[in-house]
Amino acid sequence: MNLETLLNQPVPTDYFAPGAYVQGDLELGTLSNRRGNRLVAIPEHLVRGIYAGLEQEIGKATPLVLQRCGRHWGQHLFARLAEELAEYYGKPLAELTMQELVYCLSRCWQVHGWGQLHLDWSYSHRGLILVSIQNSPWVQPQSGQSQPAAYVEVGVLEVLFRQLTGREVQCVQIACISQGQEGNRFLIGLPEQVQPVVDWVQSGMDAATILQRLRS
Amino acid sequence: MNKTVMHLLNTAEQRYLETAEQQQLWQHFHAMTNRLQVYEQLRTQEAQIFRPVVRQMPNTDEATAMAALRDWVGALRGAALAMVLDDPEFFEHRVGQWLQARPRSPLHTTLGQLLHAQLKTVLGAQGWPLLAPYWEQAQRCLGCL
Numbered sequence: 309m310n311l312e313t314l315l316n317q318p319v320p321t322d323y324f325a326p327g328a329y330v331q332g333d334l335e336l337g338t339l340s341n342r343r344g345n346r347l348v349a350i351p352e353h354l355v356r357g358i359y360a361g362l363e364q365e366i367g368k369a370t371p372l373v374l375q376r377c378g379r380h381w382g383q384h385l386f387a388r389l390a391e392e393l394a395e396y397y398g399k400p401l402a403e404l405t406m407q408e409l410v411y412c413l414s415r416c417w418q419v420h421g422w423g424q425l426h427l428d429w430s431y432s433h434r435g436l437i438l439v440s441i442q443n444s445p446w447v448q449p450q451s452g453q454s455q456p457a458a459y460v461e462v463g464v465l466e467v468l469f470r471q472l473t474g475r476e477v478q479c480v481q482i483a484c485i486s487q488g489q490e491g492n493r494f495l496i497g498l499p500e501q502v503q504p505v506v507d508w509v510q511s512g513m514d515a516a517t518i519l520q521r522l523r524s
Numbered sequence: 525m526n527k528t529v530m531h532l533l534n535t536a537e538q539r540y541l542e543t544a545e546q547q548q549l550w551q552h553f554h555a556m557t558n559r560l561q562v563y564e565q566l567r568t569q570e571a572q573i574f575r576p577v578v579r580q581m582p583n584t585d586e587a588t589a590m591a592a593l594r595d596w597v598g599a600l601r602g603a604a605l606a607m608v609l610d611d612p613e614f615f616e617h618r619v620g621q622w623l624q625a626r627p628r629s630p631l632h633t634t635l636g637q638l639l640h641a642q643l644k645t646v647l648g649a650q651g652w653p654l655l656a657p658y659w660e661q662a663q664r665c666l667g668c669l
Binding site: 311312314315319320321322325326327328405407408411415 | 570571574575578590593594597598601602614617618619621622623625626627
């Protein structure tokens with residue numbers, strides 16, 4: 309490509325730039341993203357209401373159902389990201405650099421109000437990615453859960469990373485704001501890598517100890 | 525939108541603007557005319573600005589050169605628009621954070637220096653000071669300051 313060609317093209321920058329990404333039509337009473345796909349602002353109390361309703365109606369099955377909801381969301385989120393980012397950056401999602409992809413993911417979380425997403429690759433020698441989400445809207449802080457409870461996030465991250473990596477990865481939550489931690493943290497990897505972590509979490513091991521074990 | 529203007533418009537929701545406040549708006553609009561002229565210069569002379577820079581660029585592989593050039597083209601376009609709006613936050617939110625996350629090569633610094641000199645020459649003593657604060661923002665984001 310030469311200079312003239314470059315200058316005659318739009319140079320895409322930040323797809324999820326706030327202000328450009330979220331648009332509203334007051335007359336129609338709708339919000340949409342810059343491509344016209346509809347967005348909805350869900351009040352925090354509705355999220356809590358859904359959780360309370362599920363708990364009342366289906367009790368112990370609530371975590372499974374919420375995780376299933378997250379997976380469903382993850383599938384659609386990936387399809388939407390793949391389509392929208394490919395159109396905006398003029399290349400398929402697979403051709404975005406890792407840096408571009410990670411940036412887009414964290415901006416996507418930020419601009420939708422799903423919190424601050426951070427990926428940490430320092431556990432890749434154990435075949436695991438550490439994902440941290442600060443300010444998650446999906447769990448009530450300090451709500452005194454006995455186990456990590458961001459089931460929706462576990463589902464969405466699991467499916468999203470399955471689609472991104474093309475592998476049947478699993479996601480396990482190791483820290484949760486419902487238990488007084490400062491953020492939600494998840495480990496994602498192939499089932500054989502994740503299973504020991506699942507056992508540790510179920511035995512009540514905290515995130516710091518789990519990460520310490522993985523580092524050693 | 526520029527914070528001062530936004531504040532004035534929000535004030536005007538409740539009452540008429542006072543003379544001093546209207547004066548501030550007039551100043552903003554007059555200044556915007558000048559900034560739009562510089563923007564027009566950047567838009568119409570984009571190729572003239574970049575061509576000498578590319579000619580002076582050290583030899584490097586095409587992918588690295590295009591990546592660095594693309595970043596600077598995006599940075600300058602973003603800086604130009606932020607200058608028109610007189611809004612550093614606009615630059616930060618629309619382009620700045622993206623640029624900070626881009627992989628950088630030593631060529632980014634070289635291109636930044638060449639472009640800096642070229643912009644000063646093309647815009648001259650009248651135009652350059654209007655772009656300079658936003659250009660500095662761009663340089664900071666690409667690690668050149």
